[in-house]
Amino acid sequence: MTLDPASLDLKVGFEIHQQLATKSKLFCNCGCKEADSYDYTFMRRLRPTQSELGAFDPAAMFEASKMRTVEYMSATGSSCLVEADEEPPHDVSREALETALIFSLALNSKVMDEIHVMRKIVIDGSNTTGFQRTMLVASGGHLDVASKRVGVQSICLEEDAAKLIEDDKQVRKYDLDRLGVPLVEIALDPVTGKPDEIMQVALTLGRLLRASRRVARGLGSIRQDVNISVQNGAVVEVKGVQQLDQLIKVIEHEMQRQHGLIVIAEKLKERKVDAGKVGDRIEDVTDILGKAQSKIVRQIVDAPDSTFRAIRVPGFAGMIGLEPYKDIRLGKELGKLVGFYDLKGVFHSDELPNYGITENEVAAVREKLEMAADDAFVIVGGPKDRVEFASAAIISRLKAAIAGVPAETRSATPDGKTVFLRPRPGAARMYPETDIPPIPVTESTLASLTDSVPRSWDEVIKSLMKKYGLNEKLAKEIFDSDYLDVFEEIAGKTKTPPTFIASKLTEDVTSLQRQGMNASALTYDMIKEAFAKLDNSAIAKESIILIFEKLMKKQAQTVEEAIKAAGITSISDEELSAMIDKVINDNMAAVKEKGANSLGMLMGRVMAVARGKADGQKINAMLKEKMQKLVNQ
Amino acid sequence: MAKPDSGGYRGAGLQLLSRQGVSVGDSVRVATEDGEMFGVLMPRYELASDDYIVIKLKSGYNTGIQVGRIKSITKLQKNEAAATKAPEIIEDDRLPKIALISTGGTIASKIDYRTGGVRAALSASELYASVPELASHASIDPEVLLSEYSENLKPEHWTMIAEKVVEKIRTGKYRGIVVSHGTDTMHYTAAALSFALQNLPVPVVLVGAQRSSDRPSSDAALNLLGATIFAIKSEYAGVFVAMHAGTSDDAVACHIGTRVRKNHTSRRDAFESIDVTPVALVRNGAVEMQEKSMIELAKRSDDKIDAKTKFDDRVALLKYHPGFDPKLIEHIAAAGYKAIILEGTGLGHVSKECFLALQKAVDVGVIVCMTSQCIWGRVRMTVYDTGRDLLGIGVIPLSDMISETATVKAMWALANTKNVKKTMQESIANEISSSIPIEKA
Structure with missing residues (x-):
């Protein structure tokens, strides 16, 4: 089924991250290049800073509780003590700052009088410091796309993150090459229209940046985050859209997913389901499920320190498995959600009995939760501490289902779908980068750059x-x-x-x-x-x-x-001449019969033996000359 | 009415703000010819130009607005500092008690994301909140003694710290003492405490951080944990420095207080033992004594602490270099200095042009000692003529004593001993090693 973007009030905002082709990184003199091999590896652990814990941010709490070990691999020339967080940042690369200013001028954006470098807390290990350095360069402005004018929200200059190489849940490995490469982040106002019209916006901006000749090219040098919303929904941020054709699919998928969630929400509202009652009863059902023959249940039960917990969800019967569009259902959302907490075992009453869990066990769970006919349950299993986090996340996700679309960060899959990545962070966790003084931007600096505007x-x-x-x-x-x-x-x-x-x-x-x-x-x-x-x-x-x-x-x-x-060998004129003579001799019968008309056939035979060894035009000329002589004779 | 906090603003910026009655932390609307901006007024770096005011936008970014372009600035809402509630801590009385004396540096700090300010977090509960593992090892009893960058500390501060340590130890309550310290001069303080506090019954461990604790990547937590574990589990007493052993967050090295030096401006593992290996590594919550360490350590005891906490700061540390002007020595002697620690070249040399000035200084009673700017290795002044001549003048060779340690020791010896020359040549707190291992530490 196709949805009409206009009737859904589809809005798409782009945030483009474009790597710059500067000689050096943003805060040190290392080159922006990929290393062939690594010559040093070290290990770190990041801790959330105190106020991170003060506010209840489930994502940060969970990341912190995992206290993952991060391994960094570095290569001389593309990373130094600065990337290792062992030396304070140098001054902002002049070349990178100029490029950001040029883009600001090109987009008619108002450049800040004085630029302040900030630290944005990121504790997944992709920054050795635990924060990304970023600065607001300009705000406002516009981009003209065909007949439309798209507003610019902000233009920032920031450092790229380290590249994730491996994540085996115990250790995360990052390569430091990319860390510190300058990125310009341009956020555009949300636009309406059909997905392919919207795509034109991203394409136009990309072309403008490239016309400056100051940006990096190649895979991964431009990344788009897309904020997608439909009427009555919330803004969903999708990360990791690499290609424009993927983008169209992502927009279409999100439109369907978000509309599907709104359809479910309307049904829940019709039933007058009370959000406050979601998870009003939670029971340990390890002993009930412990008897199940289910393979996946067995795997979890046999692991140490594991538990199964059942959550009662009043009024949700039939709603968790409801599928307004193919593959769009709350049950699937829950599956991806627990995946964030490294859990696999999540079941709900709309899909049971199944997976080796029988009627009897379902009845026992219903009894233990004292469920009414229109209630649903969700069971989640795994190590105790993670089940704790995941239960809280499931309850808050189901509460959000009554409102419709939760604001969250999702990541794009290569086939143009989206999957849950993490809850959207609250207010930006930013504080000043005190190692770098503020940078005033003078009128004369801006005037000197106007000629470089693409x-x-x-x-x-x-x-x-x-x-x-x-x-x-x-x-x-x-x-x-x-x-x-x-x-x-x-x-x-x-x-x-x-x-x-x-x-x-x-x-x-x-x-x-x-x-x-x-x-x-x-x-x-x-x-x-x-x-x-x-x-x-x-x-x-x-x-x-x-x-x-x-x-x-x-x-x-x-x-x-x-x-x-490829068997290419370059041959001398004498050798070529001999090669042509041989072909003529071998085909003398035809030459005699057809005369000049045999030229095409001969050219084909010569090329068959001389392709790549001599220039085609030269062969042609030499062959013609020889034929001319022959015919004259 | 209290004078509003100027928040680092001066000149034109301050005038504008006071005229409009706006102070740091207030929500404001700033109108310029380009339109309006909304945000919270931020403090200004003291040294930055006074031509701008800084606001934090809703997006979290700070930005500076030129005062001359501002048409008006209006206060929308007063600064309402949100009260933060520290988490409740249930102390476990069965855990060993550690006294934590804070002298500065940011071993633990909190960020106020609204204003971007960083402040020290030093209550016990705040410490446990930033290093939760601490609560399972020790019951920490923190006290803020000083709040100084370590470059501002003076010998009189060493006395204060030493006396505070003595006070804590004499309560008999503590299994060990941890002293948090700015890193720049931590090795000087470590040497000072090593001489001032002899016969220590428990370990006294200095600890710092090379990355401030407001960063998720700070080394403060691991260092503090390492120092605390060493203070609890070490069989040995004495003064130690506990800092990262390498760039990785896996081990903390514990160094002898007189044998350690800050050898890098910024690395986590800037502190290194000189001529010896660190005495221990703290890894995975356990203390691993380093067998190769040739230092003889004193065991924990019930002995009475022998405290001599005074210092005489009339000591100069002079680094010799080609082109060194011998007049410097004369000026120092004339200025009333009691001792000069020379950081000579190689095995302990200065140019022969200095001989006369040195002789004059020695003759008026200045104690002149020789250390080497090579950092590693011993001085040996009998090998070359220059050395032998210097010995003849009366320059005292200090073996492999680190020059910074020698400077502190001279300050201590002048204030506490009668025969300073003799004291300088004896090893009191492992400042001279008997033999240097072949394998480089």
């Missing part, structure tokens, strides 16, 4: 067309690709026609990707090397795609290896 996308495309003689399609494709910078570098340095370079880097790479090959295996350095060889006539034009193919298939690690693997 031109509009149309202008950039036009200038690419003009400068390199590209057609419009190719200019757009190369701009949107990950290869714009490398294209311009090669086009500026070699005599190879830019159209040829651009088409190799867009159409050919895309076609190889469609065949399932991995473009990330093809580095900028490899591309430059391949084109340099072409420029020196060491290889033929036809060889470029063959080299890319071997590299993207990972059948070769270097351009040299790829040349060998």
Whole structure:
């Protein structure tokens, strides 16, 4: 079933996080580059600071109760004592700050008179300090998207977090390369419209940032958080949307999920279900379930210090399993919710008997909870301390079901669905980064940056067309690709026609990707090397795609290896001449019969043996010349 | 009416705020030519320009607004500091008692997220709240003695701290004493207490933090826990410094008070034992004595503490360098200093140009001692002519005593002993090691 975004009053706000292509990180001189290997590993534990515990924030409490060990892996050159939280931050990278100011100017945003670096508490281990350094650079402004004008809420400059490598529940491993890479965060006002129109907003902003030539490209260099709400719902933040086509699916999924939850809420309201009564009775049912033959129940019962707890939910009978849309039901939400507390065992009365839990056990639980006919129950099992946290979370989630959509943070799955990630943090936990003095921004600084404000996308495309003689399609494709910078570098340095370079880097790479090959295996350095060889006539034009193919298939690690693997050998003019003579001789009968008309056939046969070894045009010219002589004879 | 807190504002900013009757913590509306901003007025760094006022926006971000651009600032709501209720702690009387003397530094602190202010959190319940594991090891009896950055501490403060430790020990209630301290001069205080408090019946453990305790990544909690566990479980008495053993949050090293030095500006493991290994590591709640430590430690005892807590600060620590002006020595002697600790080169040398000035100083009764700027290793002044000449002048070689320890010791010896020269050359509190292990500590 398709929902109408307009009638649901769908609103989508974007928060774009764009990595900058600065020489150094935001608060130290390390380079923004990925390490090939690590040379030092250390271990830390983060503690919530005191006022974190003062307010009841279940997520922080739970993270704290886990007291997880975090392991950090570092490499010289991409991380130093600053990333290890062993040295105070240096001054804010001038280059990064300038870029943020340029974006602010481009979006007509009001730059702060004085910028203050803040610490935003994050205790999942992704920041060695336990906080992310961030600063508000500008607020207000607008972005023009087709005929619409979208408001800008804020522009912040912040440090990227460390990259999660492994999480086995005991130890979390992070790589420090990415920690401290400058990010510009741009939050836009929520917009209405169809998902694909909304997507246009993100696309336009992305293109504007790229037109500045100051942003990083490639996978993971731009990340979007999306705030999605429908009428009568709450704002749901979705993290981890990497690609724009995924975004459309995420918006559609959330629209359905949130509307589904509202449908359930309306039914609960019709029944006059009382939120205050959710969880009015909680009983330990370990002894009842202990007799069950269920495999999943057995696994939990056999673990040490485990328990099963049943929660009575008055008035909810039939509502936890209700499915207004496919796969949208409260039961599923509860399953994901307990997953946050590392639990698997959650059952509810709408789905039982099942999973090896029998009628008898269900009846015993109902009796113990003294349930009425329209009551439901939820059972959660696992280690005692976690069941404690999870029960509280289940009760608050079911209470929220009566209101409809709870405000929470969800993460996007690759197939465009969303799953519960964590409750939304309360008021932002921010306090000043006292290690860095406030940074005044003067009118003269801003004036000096106006020339660097990126031109509009149309202008950039036009200038690419003009400068390199590209057609419009190719200019757009190369701009949107990950290869714009490398294209311009090669086009500026070699005599190879830019159209040829651009088409190799867009159409050919895309076609190889469609065949399932991995473009990330093809580095900028490899591309430059391949084109340099072409420029020196060491290889033929036809060889470029063959080299890319071997590299993207990972059948070769270097351009040299790829040349060998593809059987490309460059041959001298004499050798080529001999090769053509042989083909002519082998086909002399046909040549004699057809004369000049045999040229096409001969060209095909020569190419079959000389492809990649010599330039096609050169072969053609030489073959024609020889044929001319023959015919003249 | 009480004068409103200026919150670090001066000049134009302060004038504007007092005119409008706005003080730090108030909710305000600030109007400029670009529109209005809403937020809470924040304090201003004392050193920052006085041209801006700072507000905390609803998003949590602070931002500075230029005073000249402000059309009006209106108070919307008065500062209402929310009263925070400390969690209730049920003390377990069966746990060993530890006295925690706080002298400064932020071993525990609380953030007020509304104003962004950080304040020390030093009541027992606040300590347990920030380091919950403490409550299962010890019953802590905290007392705030000083609130100073350690660079501001003077020998008179060492006396105060020493006397407070004596007072605590004499109650007989405590299994050990923990002294929280700013890290910059913690090794000086550790040396001072080592000389001032001899015959200690229990361990006295100094502890600090290289990352302030308002950060989730602070080393304060692990260090405090390590110091407390060592104070409870150590068989040995004496003065120790407990700090991170490495960059990881897994072990706390306990160092001899006279053999420890801050060797890094910012790392968690900045404190290192010199020429010896740390005496113990505290890991997973247990004390692991380090067998390789060649130091002889005194056991816990019921002895009476031998307290000599006075210091004479007429001691100068002089680092020799090429181009060193011998006149400095003359000036110091003329200024009435009683002792000079030289930090010489290598095995204990200064240029021959200094000989005359040194001779004059020695002749007027200044005690001149030699340590090495190499930090590790002993001075040995019989190897080269220069050393032998210096010995001839009357310069006293201090073996492998750390120069900072030597400075503190001279201050103590001048105030408490008759034969200062002799005292300087004897090992009183393990400040001289009998032999240095081959394996580098």
